[in-house]
Amino acid sequence: SAVISQKPSRDICQRGTSLTIQCQVDSQVTMMFWYRQQPGQSLTLIATANQGSEATYESGFVIDKFPISRPNLTFSTLTVSNMSPEDSSIYLCSAGQGRNQPQHFGDGTRLSIL
Amino acid sequence: KQEVTQIPAALSVPEGENLVLNCSFTDSAIYNLQWFRQDPGKGLTSLLLIQSSQREQTSGRLNASLDKSSGRSTLYIAASQPGDSATYLCAAAFDSGTYKYIFGTGTRLKVLA
Numbered sequence: 163s164a165v166i167s168q169k170p171s172r173d174i175c176q177r178g179t180s181l182t183i184q185c186q187v188d189s190q191v192t193m194m195f196w197y198r199q200q201p202g203q204s205l206t207l208i209a210t211a212n213q214g215s216e217a218t219y220e221s222g223f224v225i226d227k228f229p230i231s232r233p234n235l236t237f238s239t240l241t242v243s244n245m246s247p248e249d250s251s252i253y254l255c256s257a258g259q260g261r262n263q264p265q266h267f268g269d270g271t272r273l274s275i276l
Numbered sequence: 277k278q279e280v281t282q283i284p285a286a287l288s289v290p291e292g293e294n295l296v297l298n299c300s301f302t303d304s305a306i307y308n309l310q311w312f313r314q315d316p317g318k319g320l321t322s323l324l325l326i327q328s329s330q331r332e333q334t335s336g337r338l339n340a341s342l343d344k345s346s347g348r349s350t351l352y353i354a355a356s357q358p359g360d361s362a363t364y365l366c367a368a369a370f371d372s373g374t375y376k377y378i379f380g381t382g383t384r385l386k387v388l389a
Contacts, residue, residue, distance in 0.1 A: 163322070193375050204365060205320075205379040220376075254319055261375050262327065264310055265367075267320040 164189050164257050168268035175245055175275050182241045183271045185255030190235035192259050196228070199252040199270070208253075211238040245275045278303045280368050282380040290388050293356050297383045299349040299366035307369045310377070311340050311351050314363045323364075324351070356387045 165188040175181050185194065194211040209217040209230055217230035232238040242249055252272050258265040279302045289295055299309070308327045312320040324333045324340040326349065332341040339352040349366055363384045367377035 166319075168319075195376075197379075204381050205367075205377075207376055207378075210374070210376070218374075256320075258375065261307060261369060264322040264325040265375075265377065266322055267312075269319040272317075 163264070164191055164259075164266045166255055166257055166266055166268035168255055168271055170271055171269060172272040173274070175273065177246055177275055179245055180241055180243045181245065181273065182239050183253055183255070185238045185240070185257075185268055187236045187257045191257040192235075193257065193265075194232060194238045195256045195258075195265070196230060196238070196240045197254045197256065199254060201251070205254065208240070211240075242273065245273075247275045249273065250275045278368075278370050278378055280366060280378050280380040282364075282366060282383050284383060285381065286384040286386075288386045288388060289356055291356060291358060293387075294352070294354050295356055295385075297351040297353070297364050297366075297385070299351070299368075299380050301347050301349070301368045301378075303368075303370050304344050304347055305370055306342075306344055309340075309342055309349050309366060309368045311338075311349075312365045312367065314365060314382070316362075320365065353385075356385075358387050358389045361386050 167186045169184045196208040197205040208223045209219040211232040213232045229241045252270045254270040255268045256265045310325045311323040326342040337354040363382045365382045366380045
């Protein structure tokens with residue numbers, strides 16, 4: 163199964179700043195996704211990271227706030243822009259080889275906004 | 277609206293007990309369902325993936341079943357151990373042409389030594 167590494171593992175940021183989270187997979191994968199897990203809650207899909215094209219965002223999430231890149235089949239970034247305390251969450255990257263294969267997750271990035 | 281729910285939200289059992297975790301989904305047009313484990317401060321670990329054409333999957337002490345008609349999946353853990361203590365999440369992919377997962381609310385399991 164794919165091994166997924168996320169950086170940073172945690173960060174504390176000031177209101178109004180931006181942070182870019184990196185997701186590296188140890189093998190080429192078809193699909194990559196970004197999720198948010200707010201304190202005490204389950205996971206919510208932010209967007210599907212599409213290789214070589216714009217990400218597909220879920221309702222309630224917009225590109226200006228969460229720009230995503232996916233330059234190749236093993237790497238993606240999520241930027242959380244103009245952060246506010248409401249953005250304090252765990253952000254998780256996942257990857258899979260298709261609908262008949264399991265999705266695998268990184269350990270997540272714990273983000274706190276002061 | 278497609279939703280996934282899990283009951284109970286929390287469960288505490290003595291070591292050695294067999295237990296069942298429940299997952300319900302609102303849309304029978306499910307493509308597959310995956311069970312995950314999440315330890316505190318960690319990401320998700322994939323446990324079992326069940327395709328819509330399958331009725332169950334087994335891995336070691338874990339057995340997951342899928343009943344599309346009733347909109348339910350169960351995760352059976354045999355002979356529970358303290359190391360099984362974690363939050364268990366189910367996630368469903370529906371026939372929407374995408375690979376998106378909708379996650380359940382999770383069951384926090386504590387196995388007492």
